[in-house]
Amino acid sequence: xxxxxxxxxxxxxxxxxxxxxxxxxxxxxxxxxxxxxxxxxxxxxxxxxxxxxxxxxxxxxxxxxxxxxxxxxxxxxxxxxxxxxxxxxxxxxxxxxxxxxxxxxxxxxxxxxxxxxxxxxxxxxxxxxxxxxxxxxxxxxxxxxxxxxxxxxxxxxxxxxxxxxxxxxxxxxxxxxxxxxxxxxxxxxxxxxxxxxxxxxxxxxxxxxxxxxxxxxxxxxxxxxxxxxxxxxxxxxxxxxxxxxxxxxxxxxxxxxxxxxxxxxxxxxxxxxxxxxxxxxxxxxxxxx
Numbered sequence: 001x002x003x004x005x006x007x008x009x010x011x012x013x014x015x016x017x018x019x020x021x022x023x024x025x026x027x028x029x030x031x032x033x034x035x036x037x038x039x040x041x042x043x044x045x046x047x048x049x050x051x052x053x054x055x056x057x058x059x060x061x062x063x064x065x066x067x068x069x070x071x072x073x074x075x076x077x078x079x080x081x082x083x084x085x086x087x088x089x090x091x092x093x094x095x096x097x098x099x100x101x102x103x104x105x106x107x108x109x110x111x112x113x114x115x116x117x118x119x120x121x122x123x124x125x126x127x128x129x130x131x132x133x134x135x136x137x138x139x140x141x142x143x144x145x146x147x148x149x150x151x152x153x154x155x156x157x158x159x160x161x162x163x164x165x166x167x168x169x170x171x172x173x174x175x176x177x178x179x180x181x182x183x184x185x186x187x188x189x190x191x192x193x194x195x196x197x198x199x200x201x202x203x204x205x206x207x208x209x210x211x212x213x214x215x216x217x218x219x220x221x222x223x224x225x226x227x228x229x230x231x232x233x234x235x236x237x238x239x240x241x242x243x244x245x246x247x248x249x250x251x252x253x254x255x256x257x258x259x260x261x262x263x264x265x266x267x268x269x270x271x272x273x274x275x276x277x278x279x280x281x282x283x284x285x286x287x288x289x
Contacts, residue, residue, distance in 0.1 A: 167194035176201025
């Protein structure tokens with residue numbers, strides 16, 4: 001009788017600290033540790049804890065939750081976080097990642113009105129990537145829409161696959177908002193895909209960040225492709241739980257998101273190694289080594 005074994009997907013599954021909003025960064029570490037996430041991605045924003053490297057280190061050590069990625073402060077609400085100079089923001093994000101042991105810095109394309117930054121962005125990202133082992137993974141965004149009008153808010157483009165970046169982040173909620181084809185974008189990114197923001201969307205003009213499986217995006221198929229291709233980057237749950245009635249319901253949503261991700265990664269891993277007697281995990285915790 002063949003001996004059964006569990007095929008453990010290579011990709012680590014992390015929780016974005018943005019996923020617990022309106023709770024703070026510290027709460028994200030606690031929830032990630034309690035639910036069994038492999039780590040966190042720190043969204044650097046107006047929460048002082050998210051900007052404090054020593055505080056983040058203490059949280060990581062206390063909860064035994066590694067920091068796998070740092071999301072640079074690229075949002076409209078973070079224009080004054082870590083300087084008003086976008087290059088200084090990225091330098092500080094890189095320094096934070098290096099000090100915290102994170103492998104990836106997630107960065108958005110520039111806003112179109114950041115003209116000099118946008119003009120130098122592609123070459124500048126390459127220069128910064130050459131100076132560190134940390135990956136700078138440029139994320140796909142989306143056109144802004146108002147009624148029937150579409151506004152190009154990002155430069156060189158909201159879709160980074162037309163440029164020569166070393167690494168990409170694919171965000172499925174952003175794909176839904178842009179009304180693009182997620183799997184076609186995945187193909188264009190190819191082996192330069194370094195990072196995944198997993199969330200769902202319905203194609204609304206709003207960036208929804210739904211729990212995977214609650215929208216129209218091919219979340220399960222994308223995870224299966226990643227597993228079959230031996231993707232060894234990070235899959236980060238970046239979801240919106242602001243409308244959860246309370247902390248219990250928020251944690252249940254984040255547990256559901258984690259289970260969805262692990263089960264779909266494991267299903268493809270099982271298909272990839274049938275001779276090894278692989279099986280689906282009996283529980284979410286089965287995947288941990």
